[in-house]
Amino acid sequence: MANQVSKLAYVDSKLGVGLPGQQTTRVIYDSVNSVAGQQFYEFFTNFAGKNEFQTNLTTNKLDSAESMVIKSIQIIMSSATSNLADHSNLNITVGNQVVVKDFDPSFNASNRGLAFDRLHSGFNSANNLELRLLTDIVIPPQVNFKATLQLGNALIAAGDDITIIFKGYGRIFSAGNSF
Amino acid sequence: MGMSAQQKMLHVADRLGLTTLKDMQGSTRMVYDSITTVAATHTLFKGASQRAFPLTNVGANGNQFQVDEALLVEKIGFFVPTLVDGIAYTSTAGGALSVKFDLVIGNKTVIKDATCEVGGEQAFFNDGTVASSVIDLEGVGILIPPQVEYYVVAKAFDGPSRVSVSTRLGCYLFGTGALLNFNTTI
Numbered sequence: 028m029a030n031q032v033s034k035l036a037y038v039d040s041k042l043g044v045g046l047p048g049q050q051t052t053r054v055i056y057d058s059v060n061s062v063a064g065q066q067f068y069e070f071f072t073n074f075a076g077k078n079e080f081q082t083n084l085t086t087n088k089l090d091s092a093e094s095m096v097i098k099s100i101q102i103i104m105s106s107a108t109s110n111l112a113d114h115s116n117l118n119i120t121v122g123n124q125v126v127v128k129d130f131d132p133s134f135n136a137s138n139r140g141l142a143f144d145r146l147h148s149g150f151n152s153a154n155n156l157e158l159r160l161l162t163d164i165v166i167p168p169q170v171n172f173k174a175t176l177q178l179g180n181a182l183i184a185a186g187d188d189i190t191i192i193f194k195g196y197g198r199i200f201s202a203g204n205s206f
Numbered sequence: 207m208g209m210s211a212q213q214k215m216l217h218v219a220d221r222l223g224l225t226t227l228k229d230m231q232g233s234t235r236m237v238y239d240s241i242t243t244v245a246a247t248h249t250l251f252k253g254a255s256q257r258a259f260p261l262t263n264v265g266a267n268g269n270q271f272q273v274d275e276a277l278l279v280e281k282i283g284f285f286v287p288t289l290v291d292g293i294a295y296t297s298t299a300g301g302a303l304s305v306k307f308d309l310v311i312g313n314k315t316v317i318k319d320a321t322c323e324v325g326g327e328q329a330f331f332n333d334g335t336v337a338s339s340v341i342d343l344e345g346v347g348i349l350i351p352p353q354v355e356y357y358v359v360a361k362a363f364d365g366p367s368r369v370s371v372s373t374r375l376g377c378y379l380f381g382t383g384a385l386l387n388f389n390t391t392i
Contacts, residue, residue, distance in 0.1 A: 113294045114238075114260035126231055128385050129263045131238055134283065134378060138334025139297035140325075141283045143236070143380050151334040161211060161280070161382045162232035179260035179293045 031096045031163050031196040038165040039094055039198070053095040053197030057082040057174075058190040061106070061183045070174040070191045081190075087171050095197030097164040101157040102132060102176070106187035110153035112137040114179035119164070121172045126164045132156055133179075163195070211382035214346040215278050222351055227384055230274050235383025237264050237277065240376030242290045250377045252357040261292040271352045272386060280347040280381035282309070283340040284322050284360065287374045295376060299324045299337035303373065304365040312354045317343075324365035347381050 032050070057070045058081040071087045089095065097119075104111050112133055119127040134141045135158050138151035144159055145151070166172050174191050209217070212232060219227035239254045239262040255268030271277065284305045288294040298305060304324045309317035325337035350356050358379075362371045 114263075114292070116259060116263055124231060124387055125385055127233055128235065128383075129265065130234070130236055131263055131378070134236075134285075134380075138336045139285070139295075140299040140331070140333050140336040140339045141285055141297050141378075142333040142340070143281060145332045145334075148332050148334055158234075161234040164233070177259070 031098065034163055035094060035096045035165055035196060035198065038167060042167050044092070044094065044168055047201070048092050048094075048198035049201035051197050051199050052195075053199070054192060054194050055084055055095070056190055056192040057084065058188050061109075061185065061187040061189060063183065063185040064181045065183065066178040066181055068176050068178075068189055070176070070189075072173050081188075087173060089166055089168050089170075090200060091168050092200040093198060094168050095166050095193070096195045097160060097166065097193045098195035099157055099159045100127075100132070101155070101190075101192040101194065103190045103192070104154045104187065105189075106154065106183055109178060109180055109183035109187065110136065111156055112139075112153040116177040116179075118175045119172070120174075121164065121166055122170045127160075130158075132158050166193075209346050211278050211280065211346055215276060215349055215382060215384065218349045219276070219351070224274070224351065226274055227276060227352075229387065229389050230384040231387040233383045233385050234381075235277050235385075236378050236380040238262060238376060238378035239264060239269075240285070240287045240292050240295070240374070242287045242292050242374045244372050244374055246370050246372045247359065247361050248375045250358040250360060250375070252355075261287075269357055270355045271350060273352050274384065274386045275352050276384045277350045277379060278347045278382045279309070279343060279350060279379045281340055281342055281379075282307075282317075282322065282358075283378045283380070284362075285339060285376045285378070287376055292376075297336065297339040298322070298362065298375075299339045301371075301373070302365050303339075303362045303371060305339075305360050305362050305375070307358055307360040307377075309348070309356070309358050311348070311350055311356045316348050350379075
C-alpha cells in the first residue's frame with residue numbers, strides 16, 4: 028500500500044507536476060456562518076469577508092506548486108442546539124470528482140460507543156468531531172475542491188459557525204533556488 | 207496476513223472479473239440504514255431506497271452499489287433511532303442492548319448468527335468511557351461488490367438477560383470504498 032508521501036508524489040507525477048517543493052504538514056479550513064433552519068452548507072467556495080481564523084485560503088484551489096493529502100477531517104460547530112451528533116451527510120469533491128460520498132460523520136461525535144475510531148478517551152463532543160480517512164485523498168495543485176454538509180436536523184440558529192478542516196501531508200512551494 | 211484493505215478489494219474484484227475497479231477513486235465510505243418501526247427483527251438496507259435521509263444515506267440505488275462502486279466492510283455498528291423521524295439516535299449499549307445479526311451479500315450469508323454484544327471489544331474500542339456498539343471484522347474485512355444486493359437481518363436482545371427486545375434499530379457498515387471515476391472522456 029502506498030504511503031502518504033509516495034501517493035502524493037505518484038498522483039502529482041501523473042498530473043505532470045514536476046517541482047519537488049517543501050514537504051510539510053498541511054491544514055486548511057473554511058468556516059461558514061449559518062442561516063436559521065438551513066440544513067445544507069457548502070465549504071471552500073466562498074472566501075469573501077472572512078478573517079484569517081475563518082479560512083486560510085483565498086481561493087478554492089491550492090497554488091500551482093502545492094498539493095496535499097487529506098488524512099483526516101475535523102468538523103466544528105459553534106451551536107449548542109444544532110449539534111453534530113444527529114445524522115448528517117458529508118460530500119467532498121475534487122475537480123469534477125466526488126472523493127468522499129454521502130458520508131455520515133455523526134457517529135464520531137459525542138460518546139455513544141458508535142465511533143469509527145478514536146485515539147484517546149478523554150475528549151468527546153457533540154459539536155466537534157474528527158474523522159480519520161482509511162484511504163488518503165489527494166488535492167492536486169490548481170484543482171478546485173469543495174465540501175458540502177447536510178444536517179439532519181433543522182435546529183441551527185442564525186449566526187452560528189460551522190468549520191470544516193482538512194489535515195494531512197502536503198507540499199508547499201519551494202523554488203530551490205535564489206531569486 | 208499482510209494484505210491491506212485496498213489490496214483485498216482489488217484481489218476480490220479481480221476474481222469477480224471487475225477489471226476496472228482498480229481505476230476507480232479510492233475513498234473511505236459508510237452506509238447506514240435505520241427502521242423506526244418498533245420490532246423484534248429488522249431487515250436493514252433491504253428496501254432502503256424507499257426511505258429518505260436522515261433515515262438512510264443509500265439514496266436511490268438502495269441496497270446495492272452502482273457500477274464500479276464498492277465497500278470493504280471493516281466495522282459494523284448498531285444504533286437506536288430516538289424518534290420516528292430518525293434524526294437523532296443513541297447507541298444500543300445505552301439500553302444494554304446487544305444485536306444478533308446476519309450480513310447477506312447477494313445469495314450468500316457472509317456473517318452468520320454473529321452478535322454485537324453490549325460493551326464488547328473493551329480492550330480494543332475507545333469512545334470516551336462508553337461501552338461499544340460496534341464490531342470490528344476480523345481479517346481485512348468483507349467486500350460488497352458493485353450491483354450486488356446486501357442486507358442485514360438484525361434482532362435486538364437484552365445483553366445481560368438474553369431475552370428478545372422490540373426496538374427501533376439502525377446499522378452502519380464502515381470501511382474502505384471505491385467511487386465511480388470515469389477515466390475516459392464520455
